[in-house]
Amino acid sequence: MGTRAASDISEEHGLICGFLIRNGTVAPVPWPGINDAMAEPGGLLWLHFNLVDVRARQWIEAMPTLPRGARQALLGQDSHFRLEPVGDGLTGVLADLHHRFDDPAGGLGQLRLYMDSHLVITARRQPLMAVDQLRRAISQGLAPTSAVDLIAHLMFHLTDTVAAEVSELANDVDDVEDALLADRLEDEGEKLGRIRRTSARLRRHIGPQRTALNVALGRLPGWCGGEDQARLRQGIDRLDGVGQDLDLVQERARLLQDELSNRFSEATNRNLYILSIVTTILLPVNLITGIFGMNVGGLPWSGHDAGFMWVCGVMVFTILVSLVVLHWRRLF
16 A cells, blocks of 8 residues: 655644554554555554645545445535445545534534554544544454445544534423423423524434444445444444434424424414503593593583592493493303
8 A cells, every 4th residue: 555655744743643454453553654654464454534624635645445335425625414335435425513612613523434454544634523432442442354444433433423413402302391391481492493503403414324324334345344333333323322312302302393383373472462451441532532632621520629530430331331342242
């Protein structure tokens, strides 16, 4: 697996990490040792690059044994999640969470990868959580047995990360539900909106990834054995479980949003009903005050000393009659 000498690119910032895994042992691979590690017989080499650094892009572009399709997948801008055969390996784009997923500018990013029987190359443009957890796990002694096993471990970490987000969303849904049952309607609508937006972002990425992995499971290269298929299937099953939990959170949030809308509609209708009753009761009074407010002759009690009291009495009488009629019609 020859390539341009890594020493031609003197700085190591483009290589986030490199590990040579052989016989259950893990050895870190610095930038100057990439060529030697690739020349080692047997074992599994994982190289993880930062595509923001021009040195990483130059190294990937100059690697002669890398299939053209893999080079395009690693350096391209296509964000469509997929995992497809290329040459004697697999290449594609998988989803991973940003380190600041709760940031409005954050969310899920793309992890670009290529793997064959002895080499795994991954690359990203922004810090990602699951692949960083995998990096720390391998640096602490985790030794995947094959390239597919390494990707399966990546799926496990991604599943755990997404499961933590889904669990937090489920707790938020529980809080909103408790507030609704206790009639504490403050900013629950805003909370539900945030929950639904976050769950929608997760589902838009996790769903296509599940599909891509299921498609890849039936198109694995010949060097993948039954154990590799079982490990990848295990990762897919765990991702399916998290997807089902996410669907449940989305459904609960939608039902609570409908319930919240119904509560607000009921409150609005109740206020309008009360306003209508008050308007009906005061309508005769408004009519009487309008009549006695006309500046014309011949108005009753206009010259009587107790005229004002008589008019007030008539208004009170009309209010009582209105209340009796409304009660008789069972309108309140």
